[in-house]
Amino acid sequence: TQLLEQSPQFLSIQEGENLTVYCNSSSVFSSLQWYRQEPGEGPVLLVTVVTGGEVKKLKRLTFQFGDARKDSSLHITAAQPGDTGLYLCAGSSGGSNYKLTFGKGTLLTVNP
């Protein structure tokens, strides 16, 4: 059974601070996706990383896929209150298998 462990589970920071969220597994994934979810809504896709060692930037968000494709990180620079939400990582085994395995998420609160 593939598992994804996210850390930290909860994070409360002040506006302007930097933070990193981690997503780790003992399994290899063909791709990994990061989502942000607001209360009562569905997850919204932020990025998909496919290649080991890949780094993608989305404004103040930087995503990295580990060389062995078992782990990933999300770094946010100068966090803003609008970044508040549940951040979820999800791994896919690829091929015709489109089942996503999700971590439990990191609940981020950015205080003004």
Place this chain on the structure above:
Amino acid sequence: DAGVTQSPTHLIKTRGQQVTLRCSPKSGHDTVSWYQQALGQGPQFIFQYYEEEERQRGNFPDRFSGHQFPNYSSELNVNALLLGDSALYLCASIRRGPETQYFGPGTRLLVL
């Protein structure tokens, strides 16, 4: 381009009842997955439909069943509802090559 739509948005049922949830994928997406997200948890994969057939199934009892129609829309049926079935039910619309999954807003089910 319409996003993934789900109905109803909220639903209250009592134990033992049956429920049907509906999902319309994004235009051009022929594969739909269903996920259950309990409070404070990441989504858990229920099953996936492609070409009107169930292709993969997660660790859910056969009280959970589904259907896909020729227009790619899908239904999730849950029989003999239990209190533990209370959750946010998410539908994901899947684009192939590279795989990207887009989630609907979800249906919040409360079982009393």
